[in-house]
Amino acid sequence: MELHHLAVVVEDLGRAERFYCGVLGLSVLRRWEDERGEHRSTWISLGGGAFLAIERAARGGPKRSDEAPGLHCVALRIPKSERESWRARVEVERESPYTLYFRDPDGNLIALSHYPD
Numbered sequence: 001m002e003l004h005h006l007a008v009v010v011e012d013l014g015r016a017e018r019f020y021c022g023v024l025g026l027s028v029l030r031r032w033e034d035e036r037g038e039h040r041s042t043w044i045s046l047g048g049g050a051f052l053a054i055e056r057a058a059r060g061g062p063k064r065s066d067e068a069p070g071l072h073c074v075a076l077r078i079p080k081s082e083r084e085s086w087r088a089r090v091e092v093e094r095e096s097p098y099t100l101y102f103r104d105p106d107g108n109l110i111a112l113s114h115y116p117d
Contacts, residue, residue: 073109
């Protein structure tokens with residue numbers, strides 16, 4: 001099996017799209033509308049045919065803590081040579097020898113990893 005897609009729920013699709021495309025440099029594959037014609041989802045390319053589905057959250061819905069069961073983070077591969085340039089572009093929350101961790105505008109944990117390099 002291979003990864004088909006991941007989905008992340010956000011409060012503001014426009015803000016999330018600006019983050020994932022503008023800050024991270026990913027590309028929009030497709031935008032989806034609901035039955036009222038309102039933006040409900042954006043699919044962002046992750047390469048290799050996989051994508052990240054950014055989905056509109058229900059207004060005032062609950063927040064998930066990092067300790068709760070469920071998806072922990074979205075980890076993206078970067079070359080080791082780009083680690084320090086990424087550190088300058090994102091607010092690093094924590095790190096390991098191979099990975100930088102930070103949050104998207106909705107608090108979802110994002111990782112940039114160059115393991116095993």
